[in-house]
Amino acid sequence: MNLPVDEWVPGPFGLDALKGSTVQARRTVLAVAHHLAAATRLADVMPLLESDQRVAVAYTASPASAYTGGLDAHLRGLEGLVVPWRQAMGTKWDLVVAAGHGMLEKLHGPVMTLLHGAGPGKLVARGAGAGPPAARPVSGLIRERLVVAGRVVPSSIVLAHDRHLAMLERECPEARPVGFTGGDPCLDRLLASLPYRNVYRRALGVRPGRRLVFVSSTWRGDSLLGRHPDLLLRVAAALPCDRYQVVAALHPNVWSYHGRRQVLAWHADCLRLGVRLFPPEEGWRAGLVASDVLVGDHGSVTCYGAAIGVPVLLGTFPEDRVAPGTHVAGLGAVAPRVDWDRPLAPQLEEAAHAFSGRIHAAMRDAISSRPGEAARLIRGEMYRLLRLPDRERPPDVEPVPLPVPGLRQAA
Numbered sequence: 001m002n003l004p005v006d007e008w009v010p011g012p013f014g015l016d017a018l019k020g021s022t023v024q025a026r027r028t029v030l031a032v033a034h035h036l037a038a039a040t041r042l043a044d045v046m047p048l049l050e051s052d053q054r055v056a057v058a059y060t061a062s063p064a065s066a067y068t069g070g071l072d073a074h075l076r077g078l079e080g081l082v083v084p085w086r087q088a089m090g091t092k093w094d095l096v097v098a099a100g101h102g103m104l105e106k107l108h109g110p111v112m113t114l115l116h117g118a119g120p121g122k123l124v125a126r127g128a129g130a131g132p133p134a135a136r137p138v139s140g141l142i143r144e145r146l147v148v149a150g151r152v153v154p155s156s157i158v159l160a161h162d163r164h165l166a167m168l169e170r171e172c173p174e175a176r177p178v179g180f181t182g183g184d185p186c187l188d189r190l191l192a193s194l195p196y197r198n199v200y201r202r203a204l205g206v207r208p209g210r211r212l213v214f215v216s217s218t219w220r221g222d223s224l225l226g227r228h229p230d231l232l233l234r235v236a237a238a239l240p241c242d243r244y245q246v247v248a249a250l251h252p253n254v255w256s257y258h259g260r261r262q263v264l265a266w267h268a269d270c271l272r273l274g275v276r277l278f279p280p281e282e283g284w285r286a287g288l289v290a291s292d293v294l295v296g297d298h299g300s301v302t303c304y305g306a307a308i309g310v311p312v313l314l315g316t317f318p319e320d321r322v323a324p325g326t327h328v329a330g331l332g333a334v335a336p337r338v339d340w341d342r343p344l345a346p347q348l349e350e351a352a353h354a355f356s357g358r359i360h361a362a363m364r365d366a367i368s369s370r371p372g373e374a375a376r377l378i379r380g381e382m383y384r385l386l387r388l389p390d391r392e393r394p395p396d397v398e399p400v401p402l403p404v405p406g407l408r409q410a411a
Contacts, residue, residue, distance in 0.1 A: 025056035034100030038250035041099035064102025069256035101145035110155035117300035122330030183374030214291035218299025249284035325367035
């Protein structure tokens with residue numbers, strides 16, 4: 001992260017807020033991005049406030065994550081007001097919104113947190129060391145992140161499903177009173193995009209008669225890419241190009257940790273074979289809506305695909321990382337696994353027979369218990385914390401944007 005910590009950015013907040021303000025906002029909101037994955041979730045919720053002239057929004061990057069590569073450039077590319085972390089800590093805010101955890105206790109203002117994936121479904125990877133193993137918390141509901149120095153940090157924890165409230169009670173009972181079921185804004189936007197499937201397919205150049213194969217990998221060594229570093233090349237080489245087109249999405253942490261140039265260099269041969277690699281910020285959701293079948297792992301993208309009706313074939317599925325009783329475990333119970341020693345094309349066709357409308361609906365229901373309501377509920381919660389009346393007009397659920405041009409290797 002390259003934000004200069006000593007820089008001071010003037011804006012409509014702090015002691016001198018009124019001196020330069022043309023529109024004098026009544027409330028100030030800070031959007032905190034811990035990494036690119038969190039920033040993309042904030043992009044679904046911050047527009048719910050930004051059009052209100054009573055509210056002024058600024059962005060900052062928290063230095064609490066090891067995956068901040070590219071975050072500064074992304075935030076500045078949004079063309080919003082970006083403040084350094086030190087200034088964010090020294091300013092009083094009427095609301096702080098974050099899609100991650102870490103160092104939020106250092107900010108002054110009520111904090112609302114959201115999860116940046118398809119809900120809590122993974123166990124935290126067990127750390128190395130000489131001490132005995134212990135029970136692992138569920139990622140996204142880690143007590144040590146939610147409670148600092150004897151105080152629950154968030155004033156509101158937005159969860160997608162009522163079931164998650166019971167998980168929060170188990171993982172961190174002190175935080176249960178601030179748990180709030182607000183639905184999943186990403187899933188709602190994906191579902192709102194389904195009528196435009198053919199539009200996305202045309203934008204991706206999918207010719208009639210070709211099947212679009214979406215390859216998805218989360219991060220870490222037990223991910224699909226971690227287990228099979230030649231994943232995309234193997235898939236592209238295994239599928240006849242006159243019948244299949246391949247698109248792929250890698251978790252933003254892969255890009256942040258290794259760097260864009262390195263990731264593209266590793267996949268140069270795949271790109272030459274016609275694989276379309278989506279950038280980490282956006283494009284993957286349009287590709288998911290457009291797809292005919294998905295090869296994935298235990299990551300959120302795989303779960304979202306199954307929820308919107310895309311048959312799933314699991315290229316890897318680390319059972320020991322999946323929290324029992326979650327939507328991820330449910331997907332693992334029904335989705336077939338890739339046999340990498342067999343031809344891939346017949347397995348893709350077989351995957352469609354493993355899924356039905358009932359199974360897809362069950363996955364949707366397992367991700368969100370407030371379908372289609374996330375924008376309204378989350379906006380209402382933000383206004384409650386801001387101590388402002390919500391606007392009368394309900395928010396629109398926007399379809400996801402058209403896919404951006406495919407990435408190419410730098411010269």
